[in-house]
Amino acid sequence: MSNGGDPPPAKRAAHVDLNDSEIASGIMKGNINISSGEAMDATDIAADRRDMMVAEFERRRKARLVSVPTDDAEVKARFRMMGEPICLFGEGPVHRRDRLKELLAERGETFTSAAEKQAEEETKAKVEAQTDIWYHEGPAELPAVRRFIANYSLPRANQRLKAARIQQAKPDPEKYAKTQELHKNLRSLVSMASQIGDERPLSYCCFSPDSKILATCSWSGLSKLWSVPSCEEIRVLRGHSTRVGAMAFHPQATLSLSPSCANMASCDADGVVQLWNLESDTPIQSVGDHDQRVARVAYHPSGRFLASTCFDQSWRLWDLEKNAEVLYQEGHTAPVYSVSFQCDGSLVATG
Numbered sequence: 120m121s122n123g124g125d126p127p128p129a130k131r132a133a134h135v136d137l138n139d140s141e142i143a144s145g146i147m148k149g150n151i152n153i154s155s156g157e158a159m160d161a162t163d164i165a166a167d168r169r170d171m172m173v174a175e176f177e178r179r180r181k182a183r184l185v186s187v188p189t190d191d192a193e194v195k196a197r198f199r200m201m202g203e204p205i206c207l208f209g210e211g212p213v214h215r216r217d218r219l220k221e222l223l224a225e226r227g228e229t230f231t232s233a234a235e236k237q238a239e240e241e242t243k244a245k246v247e248a249q250t251d252i253w254y255h256e257g258p259a260e261l262p263a264v265r266r267f268i269a270n271y272s273l274p275r276a277n278q279r280l281k282a283a284r285i286q287q288a289k290p291d292p293e294k295y296a297k298t299q300e301l302h303k304n305l306r307s308l309v310s311m312a313s314q315i316g317d318e319r320p321l322s323y324c325c326f327s328p329d330s331k332i333l334a335t336c337s338w339s340g341l342s343k344l345w346s347v348p349s350c351e352e353i354r355v356l357r358g359h360s361t362r363v364g365a366m367a368f369h370p371q372a373t374l375s376l377s378p379s380c381a382n383m384a385s386c387d388a389d390g391v392v393q394l395w396n397l398e399s400d401t402p403i404q405s406v407g408d409h410d411q412r413v414a415r416v417a418y419h420p421s422g423r424f425l426a427s428t429c430f431d432q433s434w435r436l437w438d439l440e441k442n443a444e445v446l447y448q449e450g451h452t453a454p455v456y457s458v459s460f461q462c463d464g465s466l467v468a469t470g
């Protein structure tokens with residue numbers, strides 16, 4: 120009979136210590152399994168499963184956002200372009216569209232039809248062509264022309280800057296008073312006369328330097344000179360066979376330039392540029408040769424050069440003393456409509 124504090128015999132056997140040789144023998148027989156210390160955490164399995172589910176939901180969401188055409192021929196053409204089988208066994212048009220959606224979503228692409236892809240390639244090629252660096256080589260006379268313009272414009276630019284500094288140094292009340300006077304004069308402007316310029320629409324008009332003559336251009340091919348302020352017709356200029364786009368007066372016309380010299384220039388839709396005097400109704404000279412419509416002409420402040428803008432995306436500078444082109448500049452990506460020189464002749468703007 121055992122004491123109350125002693126463990127039962129079965130439990131006492133469980134606490135018997137085994138030596139190393141007995142443990143090794145049990146391991147070799149396979150009766151005892153010893154862990155190497157590695158364990159798999161259940162939280163890692165759950166995280167991997169969650170990531171897989173999120174990735175699947177994201178794939179399905181992208182597939183829903185991808186739009187593919189209902190035309191089965193376009194779907195097959197896209198598969199062929201991507202190097203994928205165009206048809207699987209037992210696959211219908213609907214399942215084929217779904218497969219294309221999943222494939223595009225997986226690759227992060229969008230569907231582009233053959234026409235759209237061709238248009239995209241053409242646009243890309245056009246942009247690449249526009250980014251190429253190139254220039255139009257100037258004639259041998261260009262350096263001399265640039266020296267002439269520099270000698271003409273630099274002293275006048277210096278005078279202009281001096282006048283601007285003097286104006287800037289004036290007291291603010293004086294500048295405000297002059298501005299208010301200008302606004303008052305503008306508000307008091309009224310129509311002095313009205314006249315029908317032509318049977319066809321008028322395309323351009325400009326005043327002479329002395330403000331006593333108004334020149335108008337028309338789609339009829341006619342240009343007219345009108346007296347100011349009576350608005351009476353002085354002369355009809357006939358020398359264009361199509362729409363006249365613009366006319367410009369020489370900077371010294373009606374001032375110090377002889378009426379028999381070239382006092383005006385005009386241009387038309389056939390690319391013709393004509394020079395006119397104030398005594399004849401026919402042109403006295405043609406300037407250059409343009410392949411497309413000339414939209415605008417403008418005199419350089421010196422009066423020696425004439426600028427013309429063309430629908431071939433270029434503008435040109437002509438030396439009227441030699442009747443020769445001295446500058447041909449390309450750089451616009453559309454027809455050039457207008458040109459204007461800075462007051463001292465150092466800069467020119469085209470658009």
